[in-house]
Amino acid sequence: MQIYWTKINKIIEETPEVRTYLLDCPDGFVWEEGSHTHFALEGFNAGEKPNRSLIRHMSISTLPHEGAIGITTRIREQCSEFKAILRGMVVGEEVAIFKTHSNVPLKREGKNVYLLSSGVGLATFRPLVLDYLEQADGVNHIHSLNVDSSKEFLFPTVFESVPKKKFTARFVDNRSDYYGEVEDLAADKDGLFYVVGSDEFLTQNIELLREQGIGPEQIMLDKREQQLAEFFQADLTV
Numbered sequence: 529m530q531i532y533w534t535k536i537n538k539i540i541e542e543t544p545e546v547r548t549y550l551l552d553c554p555d556g557f558v559w560e561e562g563s564h565t566h567f568a569l570e571g572f573n574a575g576e577k578p579n580r581s582l583i584r585h586m587s588i589s590t591l592p593h594e595g596a597i598g599i600t601t602r603i604r605e606q607c608s609e610f611k612a613i614l615r616g617m618v619v620g621e622e623v624a625i626f627k628t629h630s631n632v633p634l635k636r637e638g639k640n641v642y643l644l645s646s647g648v649g650l651a652t653f654r655p656l657v658l659d660y661l662e663q664a665d666g667v668n669h670i671h672s673l674n675v676d677s678s679k680e681f682l683f684p685t686v687f688e689s690v691p692k693k694k695f696t697a698r699f700v701d702n703r704s705d706y707y708g709e710v711e712d713l714a715a716d717k718d719g720l721f722y723v724v725g726s727d728e729f730l731t732q733n734i735e736l737l738r739e740q741g742i743g744p745e746q747i748m749l750d751k752r753e754q755q756l757a758e759f760f761q762a763d764l765t766v
């Protein structure tokens with residue numbers, strides 16, 4: 529396993545609680561849209577075993593041609609040790625990234641794509657949308673629906689409807705509106721539904737989509753094969 533140590537080159541305050549850390553791209557580090565990585569802080573590999581409290585899974589919120597690896601995360605006042613250390617970090621300090629993989633690349637199968645997310649889950653979709661806006665081949669239309677109770681919606685300049693490019697985006701601030709809209713979107717029985725958020729959020733979305741007749745093969749989660757099976761197994765027993 530290759531561990532890439534790299535420097536923070538910019539910190540963007542997206543909202544009062546959400547920051548994007550832009551990291552230098554180390555030589556040889558490659559990724560595609562929808563990727564997540566293991567993001568680790570100094571000392572994580574100092575002992576015999578990796579110190580898990582210094583490692584988190586994070587999506588990469590940028591595309592390679594932007595020239596930086598973006599990590600977007602919410603840091604609340606009450607937070608984990610990991611986030612407390614991260615909050616104190618400044619430009620020039622080093623972090624590690626390793627084991628990078630995309631479970632949710634953009635499928636170009638000529639279908640409508642629905643990107644369903646809660647909160648910073650939108651970060652996973654930012655590169656998919658940029659990729660689509662640059663090159664729409666094989667995708668009919670993309671619609672993003674994000675729910676964020678903070679009402680501080682992320683990436684407003686990217687998630688802005690561009691009807692002539694067949695891209696539409698909606699933000700809502702409560703789950704009731706959100707699930708009402710998902711039900712409407714599920715009227716498209718041939719669509720592809722990407723879902724990103726907490727495990728509870730994924731389970732509720734799967735349940736609703738399945739009730740509306742959407743098949744498991746039409747639902748994309750940022751999970752590995754084994755975990756996917758667990759989500760859809762649970763769905764069968766509901």
Ligand SMILES: Cc1cc2nc3c(=O)[nH]c(=O)nc-3n(C[C@H](O)[C@H](O)[C@H](O)COP(=O)(O)OP(=O)(O)OC[C@H]3O[C@@H](n4cnc5c(N)ncnc54)[C@H](O)[C@@H]3O)c2cc1C
Binds near residue numbers: 584585588608610611
């Ligand atoms: C494939 C994948 C991709 C992911 N991508 C991202 C991503 O792009 N961005 C991202 O942010 N996360 C992402 N995650 C989730 C991420 O790995 C973390 O699990 C998540 O950010 C929570 O971080 P944390 O455990 O450090 O807790 P925190 O975010 O610090 O806390 C979680 C919750 O617990 C509360 N809390 C924590 N500590 C305390 C305390 N001491 N007292 C009271 N309340 C407390 C917080 O207020 C918060 O509500 C991803 C996960 C996966 C599996």
